[in-house]
Amino acid sequence: MASGSETEDDGDDRGLLSDRIRNALTDEIATGTLAAGAALDEQQLADRFGASRTPVREALRQLAAGGLVELRARRGGVVARMTPERIMEMFETVAEIEAICVRLATYRMTPLERSYLIELHDLSEPIVETGDFDAYDSFNRQFHEAIYHATHNSFLAEQAIAVRNRLNAFRRTQLRQGERLRRSRDEHEAIMQAIAEGDGEMASRRMRAHMLNAATSLSRFIETNKPGGV
Amino acid sequence: MASGSETEDDGDDRGLLSDRIRNALTDEIATGTLAAGAALDEQQLADRFGASRTPVREALRQLAAGGLVELRARRGGVVARMTPERIMEMFETVAEIEAICVRLATYRMTPLERSYLIELHDLSEPIVETGDFDAYDSFNRQFHEAIYHATHNSFLAEQAIAVRNRLNAFRRTQLRQGERLRRSRDEHEAIMQAIAEGDGEMASRRMRAHMLNAATSLSRFIETNKPGGV
DNA sequence: TCGATCGCATTTGCATACACAATCGATCGA
DNA sequence: TCGATCGATTGTGTATGCAAATGCGATCGA
Numbered sequence: 082m083a084s085g086s087e088t089e090d091d092g093d094d095r096g097l098l099s100d101r102i103r104n105a106l107t108d109e110i111a112t113g114t115l116a117a118g119a120a121l122d123e124q125q126l127a128d129r130f131g132a133s134r135t136p137v138r139e140a141l142r143q144l145a146a147g148g149l150v151e152l153r154a155r156r157g158g159v160v161a162r163m164t165p166e167r168i169m170e171m172f173e174t175v176a177e178i179e180a181i182c183v184r185l186a187t188y189r190m191t192p193l194e195r196s197y198l199i200e201l202h203d204l205s206e207p208i209v210e211t212g213d214f215d216a217y218d219s220f221n222r223q224f225h226e227a228i229y230h231a232t233h234n235s236f237l238a239e240q241a242i243a244v245r246n247r248l249n250a251f252r253r254t255q256l257r258q259g260e261r262l263r264r265s266r267d268e269h270e271a272i273m274q275a276i277a278e279g280d281g282e283m284a285s286r287r288m289r290a291h292m293l294n295a296a297t298s299l300s301r302f303i304e305t306n307k308p309g310g311v
Numbered sequence: 312m313a314s315g316s317e318t319e320d321d322g323d324d325r326g327l328l329s330d331r332i333r334n335a336l337t338d339e340i341a342t343g344t345l346a347a348g349a350a351l352d353e354q355q356l357a358d359r360f361g362a363s364r365t366p367v368r369e370a371l372r373q374l375a376a377g378g379l380v381e382l383r384a385r386r387g388g389v390v391a392r393m394t395p396e397r398i399m400e401m402f403e404t405v406a407e408i409e410a411i412c413v414r415l416a417t418y419r420m421t422p423l424e425r426s427y428l429i430e431l432h433d434l435s436e437p438i439v440e441t442g443d444f445d446a447y448d449s450f451n452r453q454f455h456e457a458i459y460h461a462t463h464n465s466f467l468a469e470q471a472i473a474v475r476n477r478l479n480a481f482r483r484t485q486l487r488q489g490e491r492l493r494r495s496r497d498e499h500e501a502i503m504q505a506i507a508e509g510d511g512e513m514a515s516r517r518m519r520a521h522m523l524n525a526a527t528s529l530s531r532f533i534e535t536n537k538p539g540g541v
Numbered sequence: 542t543c544g545a546t547c548g549c550a551t552t553t554g555c556a557t558a559c560a561c562a563a564t565c566g567a568t569c570g571a
Numbered sequence: 572t573c574g575a576t577c578g579a580t581t582g583t584g585t586a587t588g589c590a591a592a593t594g595c596g597a598t599c600g601a
Contacts, residue, residue, distance in 0.1 A: 096384065097384055097584070098584075098585070099372075099584080100384075122552080123552075123553070124551095124552075124553095132585080132586090133585060133586045133587070134553090134586085134587090135365075135584080135585055135586065135587090136584080136585065136586095138369065138554090139369060139372050139584095142369050142373050142376075143372050143373065143375075143376045145373075146372075146373045146376035146377055147376055154327050154330075154553085154554090154592095155552080155553050155554070155591085155592055155593060156553080156592095156593070156594090157552070167465070167466060170464045170465060170466040170467065173464055173467065174464065174466050174467040177415075177467070178411075181407045181408075181411070185407075234400045234403055234404065235397070235400060236397060236400040236401050236404050237400065237403065237404040237407070240404060240470075240474065244470065327554075328555070329554080329555090352582075354581095354582075362555075362556085363555060363557070364556085364557095364583090365554080365555055365556065365557090366554080366555065366556095368583090368584090369554095384562095384583085385561085385562055385563065385582085385583055385584070386562095386563070386564090386582090386583080387582070387583070
């Protein structure tokens with residue numbers, strides 16, 4: 082569902098140059114290639130992408146509007162620097178929004194959507210077995226987006242995806258512990274059960290706990306690897 | 312609080328031209344001067360603001376990132392056209408987010424914040440008496456933003472304000488019925504009571520109902536004034 | 542030796558110029 | 572008369588150039 086059409090995909094050579102640069106920068110920030118706090122020189126980026134400053138500027142403006150970079154007037158831009166406190170705030174926000182989504186989804190999803198979600202969830206079992214982090218990450222994204230979709234509120238779904246993506250950009254230093262994978266799936270299992278019973282409130286509470294568990298794990302990780310300054 | 316400092320305000324002549332244009336366009340969209348679906352010609356806007364196309368383009372990109380305008384590649388931009396369904400989706404989303412905020416705020420607000428909110432609420436009584444819609448609108452904004460702030464989650468507060476602003480841009484054709492003003496304050500009263508009792512869940516439910524009531528009123532208004540095409 | 546001020550280099554912000562894509566109208570064909 | 576194709580026009584997308592502002596370094600003064 083995410084990538085299908087060839088005429089208007091996000092990557093290759095077609096489409097607007099500024100959009101390509103924006104996507105590239107988004108990826109680089111998300112993957113950590115561009116570290117938080119890194120200075121973003123327009124001319125330098127323009128050279129790297131073989132373009133002029135104009136599309137680079139437009140890309141930076143869009144990223145700034147999305148919150149990924151901070152743009153101080155006449156002083157250039159830097160990759161948005163996140164404090165642990167702010168990251169936790171973002172996690173809490175995502176948790177609450179996800180809780181909303183799963184509650185609404187529970188009450189509104191069609192049998193077809195329910196079936197798709199169950200199938201998706203079942204497919205995650207072998208992934209956990211093999212311990213493939215990237216595969217699980219991909220599944221996890223699908224799982225949650227399926228829930229967004231099932232709210233039958235496309236605006237809410239867009240908001241959820243936007244916030245989640247924004248958080249994702251700082252989740253690279255993520256916990257890669259096999260234990261968390263299993264626990265994540267168990268929590269999904271509990272959520273699925275609440276959905277099956279039609280108990281939106283319980284699904285909501287469990288989803289919130291699920292997200293906050295992930296946040297707590299990350300919190301410990303941050304505390305452990307806390308650097309001196311920067 | 313909105314307009315005070317002279318050195319870095321949002322309006323006059325200082326600051327970036329692109330930002331001023333962005334703010335101006337935001338206002339014009341919010342007030343309806345620029346109707347939904349209106350074409351946004353870059354050169355034309357540049358002439359109107361006495362600038363070149365460059366800052367206009369940057370402003371448009373930022374607005375597009377915020378969802379206020381739709382930008383189709385090489386086909387120019389139009390003010391985001393909202394269907395009644397989408398507006399209702401936005402209302403529901405705002406209602407849910409506000410419900411989150413008031414629940415968290417109930418559990419986390421400081422005595423000072425509680426006192427401020429009570430004072431704010433008390434001040435709304437004479438406004439309702441006089442029936443000053445603009446004054447009530449201003450108060451209402453303060454009231455809700457005070458709640459956002461009291462969540463002690465600045466990211467969530469930013470999200471709430473952003474979504475609310477985005478919806479505000481299409482609330483100009485708003486219900487101007489004195490009845491709704493009184494009912495709105497009564498609903499605030501009920502929310503305040505739940506907050507006073509420390510019952511975040513009840514405050515949350517009442518806030519959701521409060522927002523959905525406003526949405527329902529608007530829905531009736533839309534149905535009544537539904538135009539043919541456009 | 543430490544601080545402040547002046548000047549320079551770098552970089553952003555804006556304007557202008559050019560190329561290409563999309564739309565609209567006209568002409569040709571059926 | 573209706574449809575399709577081709578061309579002109581409009582407008583976006585990108586590149587380049589210029590001016591102003593910021594930050595830094597050096598020099599001068601205390």
